[in-house]
Amino acid sequence: MKPPKFRYVAPRTLDDAIEHLASDPDAKVLSGGQSLMPLLAMRLAAPSILVDLQHVPGLDGIEDQGTSVLIGARVTHREIERSSVIAERLPILSSAVVHIAHPQIRSRGTFGGSTAHADPSGEWPTILLAVGATMHAVGPRGRRTIGADDFFVGPFTSTLAEDEILTHVSVPTTRTAWSFQEAAVKKGDYGLALVAATGTPRDGVLLDPRVTVGAAVGSVRRLAEVERLLAEAPLTEAVADEAAVTAAASIDPISDIHGNSEYRRKLVASLVRRAVRELTNGA
Amino acid sequence: MSITPEERLDVSMTINGRRYRATVEARRTLADFLREDAQLPGTKLGCEHGVCGACTVLLDDLPARACLTLAVQAEGRQIRTVESLADGQELNPLQRAFREQHGLQCGFCTAGFLMTATALLEENPTPTREDIVETVSGSLCRCTGYQTIVSAIEQAAAEGQTDTEGENQ
Incomplete structure (x- = not known):
């Protein structure tokens, strides 16, 4: 279980990092390495150059900007876990972070790394899609922003270009009704099913609800039928049940050694029911 | 900067209060650096892909899996291993x-x-x-x-x- 050979650079500026990344089509970004290193150990990835971002300034920090919080790509899961700004403004992140592996991983793994990795069972992709976050990227062609709906496009696949670096994620704080649910064999394991639901409560109904599922399906995705249902009805217990049935009918879950498709379908239904109940409390 | 695939890099770090320096391949993990280069075999390697936790050390006082960290990433950092705990034969x-x-x-x-x-x-x-x-x-x-x-x-x-x-x- 030793990584294959690669070259390594630790640039001191973002411009240098972009230059290295653009210099070779197989160059890859190294942030916390907590997903990349296992891939290297199992020889599932063979990058030519690793561009380590640890000395690149400006990628850290959690900044309250009023209607959103700007999170630097190099912020670790541990920093999210201990941030008072996150606890106060984005409690959905605080509730989810304890599901991310274990303390030894959370001290090294980064918010931006997990986001760019776009693991279908990733807590951050599932939540960022549910809150409609905005990704900030920079590359040889300049800076751009990418909405979550246009960012996560498949398993381990985002629309971040090979020569672009995710620098920050802007997470809106206006969706004050929220729920995050995860089912795993044991805490810290990869989830069997993840559900995130958010919306803006107003006069007993939920404006612009967003409901996402991760882990149980091939890539993180929204549950449009469930969202429509929640947008049209007051959040009653009956609606929670209907949302569960609707969710189960609208997905084609994966099967593997940890759980077959039908089991995961039931898990997602249960998690959606719980999520809608929590939204009711939030609204 | 000229880089070649055979490139070896100088790396130095402080382990249990002592400075260690070696020239290693970029792919050298911190765990292998501790065991092979620093000759501190107290850190054990189980799964070598971040699942078992046997290789956990403290990197700048935070727990980290030494198999999921490259030695070059630990350049200039403070590492503590199990060898730092006992005082000679006296267990802590x-x-x-x-x-x-x-x-x-x-x-x-x-x-x-x-x-x-x-x-x-x-x-x-x-x-x-x-x-x-x-x-x-x-x-x-x-x-x-x-x-x-x-x-x-x-x-x-x-x-x-x-x-x-x-x-x-």
Whole structure:
């Protein structure tokens, strides 16, 4: 279980990092390495150059900007876990972070790394899609922003270009009704099913609800039928049940050694029911 | 900057208060650096892909899996390994508690548990049993069934003594 050979650079500026990344089509970004290193150990990835971002300034920090919080790509899961700004403004992140592996991983793994990795069972992709976050990227062609709906496009696949670096994620704080649910064999394991639901409560109904599922399906995705249902009805217990049935009918879950498709379908239904109940409390 | 695939890089770091320097391949993990280059074999390698926790060390005082960190990423950093705990033949209170509570049998996972627990007790000297379970959940032990490990950490916490020697070196 030793990584294959690669070259390594630790640039001191973002411009240098972009230059290295653009210099070779197989160059890859190294942030916390907590997903990349296992891939290297199992020889599932063979990058030519690793561009380590640890000395690149400006990628850290959690900044309250009023209607959103700007999170630097190099912020670790541990920093999210201990941030008072996150606890106060984005409690959905605080509730989810304890599901991310274990303390030894959370001290090294980064918010931006997990986001760019776009693991279908990733807590951050599932939540960022549910809150409609905005990704900030920079590359040889300049800076751009990418909405979550246009960012996560498949398993381990985002629309971040090979020569672009995710620098920050802007997470809106206006969706004050929220729920995050995860089912795993044991805490810290990869989830069997993840559900995130958010919306803006107003006069007993939920404006612009967003409901996402991760882990149980091939890539993180929204549950449009469930969202429509929640947008049209007051959040009653009956609606929670209907949302569960609707969710189960609208997905084609994966099967593997940890759980077959039908089991995961039931898990997602249960998690959606719980999520809608929590939204009711939030609204 | 000229770089070649055979490139070897100079890396130096402080391990248990001593400066270590070596020229290594970029792909050298911190775990292999500790065991092979620094000749500190107390850190054990189980799965080598971040699952078992046996190789947990403290990197700038935070628990980290040494198999999921490259040696070159630890350039200039402070590392503490299990070798930092005892004073010669004198076990520290946490190690003693592991022995007294039978918190180990074969011992292969023990260095990882000890370093994980060291970090926990430095951050939170009065953890609940639940805090301890949560913290050590990132390490696998196939001998003990975990209860004795949790009890050992509880005992060390109750004694109110964590080893802080590593910090002062």
